[in-house]
Amino acid sequence: MANHASALKRVRQSRKRRLRNKSYKSTISTTVKKALASLE
Template sequence: MANHKSALKRVRQTKVRTERNRQRKTTIKTLRKETLAAVEAGDKKAATESLSKFSSAVDKAAKKGLIHKNKAANLKSRTAKAIAAVG
């Protein structure tokens, strides 16, 4: 365990950041599932609205360094491609 005051603070900060990152990743996964569920149902309008929210969340995560920018682009591309297939 950490002994120095600064090390104890770093432990606290890491806990907070880890929880925040976990929450953001969970949000991204949930939004993607919602979008793909709308695609499965054949509801293109709901899927495009959900894609907008999903893309925004993914872009923010990539900007913060939570996920790599190429992964963000990949996720958005695959999801958009699934929506285009419904049309």
């Protein structure tokens, strides 16, 4: 585990970013699937 304050902050920030990106990625993939399905 990180000991320095800056490293702890980096851990917190990366966790937030990872969760946000995960939701964005799933939304985008769902939208793409729906768009491709509507073209068929």
